[in-house]
Amino acid sequence: MDFVSGLKRLPRVQRVKDVLQRSRLDPKTGSSFSSSSSSSSSSSSNAVQSSPGSWGAVVDPTYVRNLYKVNASGTNAKNSQSVVQFLQQYYSSYDLSEFFTLFWRKAYGRQPKVVGPDNFGAGAEASLDIEYIMSVGDGVPTTFWSNSIAASNQEPFVAWLLDVDKTENPPLVFSVSYGENESDISADYAKRMNIELIKQGVRGISVIFASGDSGVGGSGGSKCKRYVCYVSLCSPCSPSFSCSSLIEHLLYLKFMPVYSS
Numbered sequence: 001m002d003f004v005s006g007l008k009r010l011p012r013v014q015r016v017k018d019v020l021q022r023s024r025l026d027p028k029t030g031s032s033f034s035s036s037s038s039s040s041s042s043s044s045s046n047a048v049q050s051s052p053g054s055w056g057a058v059v060d061p062t063y064v065r066n067l068y069k070v071n072a073s074g075t076n077a078k079n080s081q082s083v084v085q086f087l088q089q090y091y092s093s094y095d096l097s098e099f100f101t102l103f104w105r106k107a108y109g110r111q112p113k114v115v116g117p118d119n120f121g122a123g124a125e126a127s128l129d130i131e132y133i134m135s136v137g138d139g140v141p142t143t144f145w146s147n148s149i150a151a152s153n154q155e156p157f158v159a160w161l162l163d164v165d166k167t168e169n170p171p172l173v174f175s176v177s178y179g180e181n182e183s184d185i186s187a188d189y190a191k192r193m194n195i196e197l198i199k200q201g202v203r204g205i206s207v208i209f210a211s212g213d214s215g216v217g218g219s220g221g222s223k224c225k226r227y228v229c230y231v232s233l234c235s236p237c238s239p240s241f242s243c244s245s246l247i248e249h250l251l252y253l254k255f256m257p258v259y260s261s
Contacts, residue, residue, distance in 0.1 A: 061136055077141070081143070104138070130142070147159065157193050170203075179211070181228055181229070182228075194237045
């Protein structure tokens with residue numbers, strides 16, 4: 001191999017066998033079983049939670065649910081949630097089924113409602129979002145809302161919000177894992193985006209943004225010299241959430257499994 005194009009980095013080699021040994025799930029409870037337990041032992045003695053601080057823990061749905069103390073599943077049919085995808089990110093129903101088979105068998109056979117295109121070629125961001133919202137938010141009717149606009153690497157937030165505004169019964173909670181540096185968009189665009197967010201709030205719809213992968217560095221990475229705000233983070237019209245720090249458990253964590261074709 002002398003030339004590779006279209007890649008930012010080569011993926012790490014990950015052995016599914018190792019993951020399965022550390023996180024084999026009970027299809028009824030979602031609890032993980034220890035690979036070292038004998039098959040003749042009772043299920044109660046076999047159950048080993050994939051919890052913070054456990055040796056060799058994988059950041060899988062069980063781990064995340066334990067970390068945030070999520071111990072229930074959705075039962076109200078009126079509940080609804082959605083992940084929003086931009087930049088032509090799509091998911092694979094086959095990959096989602098594979099993920100549930102390995103890490104959250106309670107959800108095996110479930111697929112989200114799709115609004116917008118879902119073309120061939122699963123993206124890592126789209127796969128991660130749909131796999132984890134449907135396992136951590138277990139049992140809640142889920143929508144995969146996508147957008148085919150390339151938008152020159154900028155997320156068309158306003159176009160998406162206008163589509164939501166025209167939808168009679170949209171999901172009640174939207175999770176958005178995308179952001180844009182505030183300096184990269186115009187003040188008029190930011191104001192219009194805020195107006196559309198307010199309109200959805202009046203309808204009882206919550207739009208929750210991720211605060212970004214690089215903290216105060218915005219999309220510029222960790223070597224920032226000044227604070228760079230995401231437009232979604234700086235908006236007074238929507239909440240934005242950061243990731244959890246797991247520094248004390250860093251030696252024990254292996255990786256977060258994400259399945260994408």
